[in-house]
Amino acid sequence: MDLAMGVAIGSCTQIALFVTPVTVIFGWFMNIPMTLNYPHFEIILFMLSVVIVSITLSTPTTNWLLGSLLILTYVMIAIGFWFE
Secondary structure, eight states: OHHHHHHHHHHHHHIIIIIHHHHHHHHHHTTOOOOOOOOHHHHHHHHHHHHHHHHHHHSSSOOHHHHHHHHHHHHHHHHHHHOO
């Protein structure tokens, strides 16, 4: 379980630190306006998801409440991007 969580968190970190800035740089080369100026709602959802993942990883056991919290966060992110 530790290996799977390490791989999942590591790949998310790689996306956040490498792929996003590279996408902006490629946008500059192709004259496509891409910025890292995110709306406030998306920033709040990102911080909320980081807090919930850290709470989930800090406990050695899980229960239905943590699972429902993760699913609720996923639904909130999906609804936020649907109406954005």
